Amino acid sequence: MESEKKDEIKVISLSIIFVVLVAVSTMIISIPVPATHGYINLGDAMVLISGLLYGPLVGFIAGGFGSSIADLILSPGYAPITLIVKGLEGIIAGTSYKSGWKMKSLMAAIAVTEMVAGYMIAEGFLYGFGAALVELPGNIFQAFWGWTVSLSVTFLIKEKYYRAKRQ
Numbered sequence: 001m002e003s004e005k006k007d008e009i010k011v012i013s014l015s016i017i018f019v020v021l022v023a024v025s026t027m028i029i030s031i032p033v034p035a036t037h038g039y040i041n042l043g044d045a046m047v048l049i050s051g052l053l054y055g056p057l058v059g060f061i062a063g064g065f066g067s068s069i070a071d072l073i074l075s076p077g078y079a080p081i082t083l084i085v086k087g088l089e090g091i092i093a094g095t096s097y098k099s100g101w102k103m104k105s106l107m108a109a110i111a112v113t114e115m116v117a118g119y120m121i122a123e124g125f126l127y128g129f130g131a132a133l134v135e136l137p138g139n140i141f142q143a144f145w146g147w148t149v150s151l152s153v154t155f156l157i158k159e160k161y162y163r164a165k166r167q
Helices: 001-026 044-054 056-074 076-094 101-127 131-165
Strands: 030-034 038-041
Touching: 001 030, 001 038, 001 044, 001 056, 030 131, 038 131, 044 056, 044 076, 044 101, 044 131, 056 076, 076 101, 101 131
Parallel strands: none
Antiparallel strands: 030 038
């Protein structure tokens, strides 16, 4: 019973920390895209890191809510879409949190592909697919950057943790 309570507290604490990290990393550098009223940002790395390190629940909460908070400030119309798209991104990445590096890399790639496709579809319906295509290169760059950074940071954190644990 006490172990379950500690696990709940850990998940809640990590989720809150990553919601803030995702929101801040999303807002710190945001490049507006006038055609869709969206913006290119660096938050995907944190969404992926939260899932890769702590699983699908933390990934969903951090990705969905952290990114939506940033949207409420920067581009409010996107917040409901972002809750779904970035929440799914965190879930997908998080399914590999107990897996090896090949699976983490694959699931992170699938997660960012879902992000690009999710926004492409949503923006296509909202603004037309011509406008959505304008943002596509930025979203692909954002996805690649997030994938690269998240795998590098996750690897460094895991290696440092395991090295410290062995000593």
